[in-house]
Amino acid sequence: MQRAPDKTLELLREVRQTYDRIVDDGCEIHDRLIRLNDQLIRLRFAGAALVDLVLPALEHLLVEGETAPQPDLTVCLWDEATTGVGMPASPWSTDDFTSRREIHGANGPGVKVAYDMYCGIFSVVSLDDGCAYWWISSPERLPAYERAAPLREILQAWSEHKRGVFVHAAAVGDTSGAILLVGKGGSGKSTTAMAAASAGLRLVGEDYCLLSYRDRTPMVHSLFASAKLTDHSLSMFPDWRQLQSIRCAMTATRL
Incomplete structure (x- = not known):
């Protein structure tokens, strides 16, 4: 049975532990729910700095006032400037990064990874677990094209996992x-x-x-x-x- 590369699985484990540590250290968490097609997606912001930058392009999908059941996907977002916590070290070299946000040899069954080499956004989604992580060093580095279409790689991977196109x-x-x-x-x-x-x-x-x-x-x-x-x-x-x-x-x- 095929599985994701060991490097990717190890990084996913480290990223999950990193975000859990941010929560355990008392960072204020801001939860928002959006509904895309029939999928309920929870956005978990560590700190408030990214909320007003990411949400405007998704506000028409917001689910207000719903005490939701377990969401289908949870996306955890944080930035280093707000939390003081960076990304775990990348196991890939810069030669592995492409201009299309792909990383050579990183993706595998159930796990999709993306890296924007221009602004430094890193994202990883575990399709089997229904969890994803998104990081940038500082809100100030978030470019206009990302504010216009945020979380694109995560939403694409999850939607296609659920038979959307x-x-x-x-x-x-x-x-x-x-x-x-x-x-x-x-x-x-x-x-x-x-x-x-x-x-x-x-x-x-x-x-x-x-x-x-x-x-x-x-x-x-x-x-x-x-x-x-x-x-x-x-x-x-x-x-x-x-x-x-x-x-x-x-x-x-x-x-």
């Missing part, structure tokens, strides 16, 4: 259904989606979406309440410059 596409629609807008980067998916939303359709997502089947019906689910627009797009729709946040009007609809 994580797609790089935009989606707009109404109560009768939705359409996907697909194309390579820079082809105009975001501009088209926002133009459709301005014309009266509802925005599901402008960059990433989750696909699933429900009662044999294909469904598209909103992931992030954000939009990344170029200066050219803003020149065509100047009113968008006034937007401080994007409200996804639909969290799910059929295709």
Whole structure:
């Protein structure tokens, strides 16, 4: 039977012990629940510094006032500046890191690892245990692209583990259904989606979406309440410059 590489399993054990130690040392924990498709996901923030940076793009998925049963997935987040606790030493060399956040030889059955070599975000998810860990050295290092689509590798690994399909596409629609807008980067998916939303359709997502089947019906689910627009797009729709946040009007609809 295949298993994850020993290096990865050992790091996962050390990361779990590190976060448990942060909790045991009395760090204030802020729990939030989100629902993605039929999955209940608990976000556990060590300290408050990351809450307002990570949650805005996920706020349309928040579950308010629910004393939930055991969540399907728990994501533990912390930063070193707030907690004084860093990541355990990486067992991989810098040559193993790629620009696509992958680590050569790190992933295996049941465990997915990602590392952003530009801002230093590290994440690992144990699919069998339903737990994940996310770390950055300081909130100040969190880039705009990560605030727009936070926890992407974790949510993708978990959704695909649960038979969803994580797609790089935009989606707009109404109560009768939705359409996907697909194309390579820079082809105009975001501009088209926002133009459709301005014309009266509802925005599901402008960059990433989750696909699933429900009662044999294909469904598209909103992931992030954000939009990344170029200066050219803003020149065509100047009113968008006034937007401080994007409200996804639909969290799910059929295709």
